[in-house]
Amino acid sequence: MHPPRLIPFSFWLSLPQLITWGSVFYTFSLLMTPLEAELGMGRAESSLAFSLALLAEGLMAYAVGRWIDAGHERVVMTLGSVWVGLGLLGHSAVTSVTGFYAAWIWLGLGMAATLYTPAFAVVTRRYGQDFRRAIITLTFLGGLASTVFIPLFSWWMDLWGWRQALWALAALQFLVCMPLHGWLLQGAPRSSCHAPSKNGNNRPTTLQSTVSVREHLRHAPFWLLALFMVLMMSVTSALPAHMIALLQEAGLSPTWVIAVPAAIGVIQVVGRVVLFLFERRWDVHTANRWIPGFIPMGVLALLLGGFHPAGALLFVLLFGLGNGMITIVKGTALAQYVSRDHVGQLNGLLGLPIAVARAAAPLTVGLLWSPASGYQLALLWVLVASLLATAALWVAQRHALNTQP
Numbered sequence: 001m002h003p004p005r006l007i008p009f010s011f012w013l014s015l016p017q018l019i020t021w022g023s024v025f026y027t028f029s030l031l032m033t034p035l036e037a038e039l040g041m042g043r044a045e046s047s048l049a050f051s052l053a054l055l056a057e058g059l060m061a062y063a064v065g066r067w068i069d070a071g072h073e074r075v076v077m078t079l080g081s082v083w084v085g086l087g088l089l090g091h092s093a094v095t096s097v098t099g100f101y102a103a104w105i106w107l108g109l110g111m112a113a114t115l116y117t118p119a120f121a122v123v124t125r126r127y128g129q130d131f132r133r134a135i136i137t138l139t140f141l142g143g144l145a146s147t148v149f150i151p152l153f154s155w156w157m158d159l160w161g162w163r164q165a166l167w168a169l170a171a172l173q174f175l176v177c178m179p180l181h182g183w184l185l186q187g188a189p190r191s192s193c194h195a196p197s198k199n200g201n202n203r204p205t206t207l208q209s210t211v212s213v214r215e216h217l218r219h220a221p222f223w224l225l226a227l228f229m230v231l232m233m234s235v236t237s238a239l240p241a242h243m244i245a246l247l248q249e250a251g252l253s254p255t256w257v258i259a260v261p262a263a264i265g266v267i268q269v270v271g272r273v274v275l276f277l278f279e280r281r282w283d284v285h286t287a288n289r290w291i292p293g294f295i296p297m298g299v300l301a302l303l304l305g306g307f308h309p310a311g312a313l314l315f316v317l318l319f320g321l322g323n324g325m326i327t328i329v330k331g332t333a334l335a336q337y338v339s340r341d342h343v344g345q346l347n348g349l350l351g352l353p354i355a356v357a358r359a360a361a362p363l364t365v366g367l368l369w370s371p372a373s374g375y376q377l378a379l380l381w382v383l384v385a386s387l388l389a390t391a392a393l394w395v396a397q398r399h400a401l402n403t404q405p
Helices: 006-025 028-039 043-069 073-092 097-114 116-126 128-142 145-160 162-184 220-249 254-278 284-304 309-337 343-349 351-368 376-403
Strands: none
Touching: 006 073, 006 097, 006 116, 006 128, 006 145, 006 162, 028 043, 028 097, 028 145, 028 162, 043 073, 043 097, 043 116, 043 343, 043 351, 073 097, 073 116, 073 162, 097 116, 116 128, 116 309, 116 343, 128 254, 128 309, 145 162, 145 254, 220 254, 220 284, 220 309, 220 351, 220 376, 254 309, 284 309, 284 376, 309 343, 309 376, 343 351, 351 376
16 A cells, blocks of 8 residues: 655644644743642742653653554554643643643653654654655644744633633644544554665665664664764753743843744744755755754854854854754654664654653753853853764764665
8 A cells, every 4th residue: 555645644744743742842831830820839840840741751652652663653643632632631620739740741641642753753654765855844834833832822821811721722632633643644554664765875774674673772873873862852952941041141132032032943944944945955864964063053153152142143043943954863863874664662762861851951051050151051061962962973874874785
């Protein structure tokens, strides 16, 4: 059975991504203030809920990856949408700190079955040599989640209150995400037995599927890519949480301080559009090597510019472009340099370490901030981490391409 046409399939699959990223991931910051007021929490207590969600997502990632690799993608993502919808309804009835934490642990489990990682595994299994192009297309709408849902959910909260606004988000899960997953994901391949994909130079980009997942863990590329992903996810999770304070420290006006972070979602999509338009003209491995460099270049621009507003704007531009395109690199690297056939399980194995890194990174930046030096020490840590991540990817790529037949 031939898979459906790539562009329509990826576009429709990206709509639940837009809704779920927007409904869960990006609305948390808007819920913090009213929940703190109603439940008597401090900022550290409320922030813990999101860290618990990320940890729950990481714990569930391997099981989800195994189910998808076994051909159960339709059940996983359809029930995942139901799970998230029920979690949002449950959140609307929260009256205690314990209930608040329970709601976010529940939502974190649902995120593992509905966000990019399972969706990337789905298109990787379906689209053979074109899986990278499918992933790029899939991220177009997802990249606009913050741009769409932060103002939308804020408006709903003003209109109805936060509890009723959560009902509306739950309705989107039940009425849009659930039926879309149920309809789109019919006819899933039951076995991941693909031939190796090739780039324009006829060089193989995956290993044969005749080996088990454990065999891949004995070789350097998996562990180097694990280091790349953990470090880079730390960086890309640490900076957004401090972006407004960072731009204030750089001396931007209040209007720019709000407008620039809001524009990051659009900048990310611009980066993905550029990659989509030119990726067939570029050598994929060369692109993979240089895309992560946008992140350290942006940090370096901020540090060398002495936190001047011009340097801050260049930093945001480079960070937005890099963050948009690096999602594609992270989503395809294991398939290209380790195994496309086991990509769901391999990504799942990294779920918990990545979740811990994402949860710890904003706190690390906060601890490294000081009244005397501001964010300079924190940005040096971010710079070193992003350079190490880039180096790990380079070595993994070189090792994989040199050892493939």
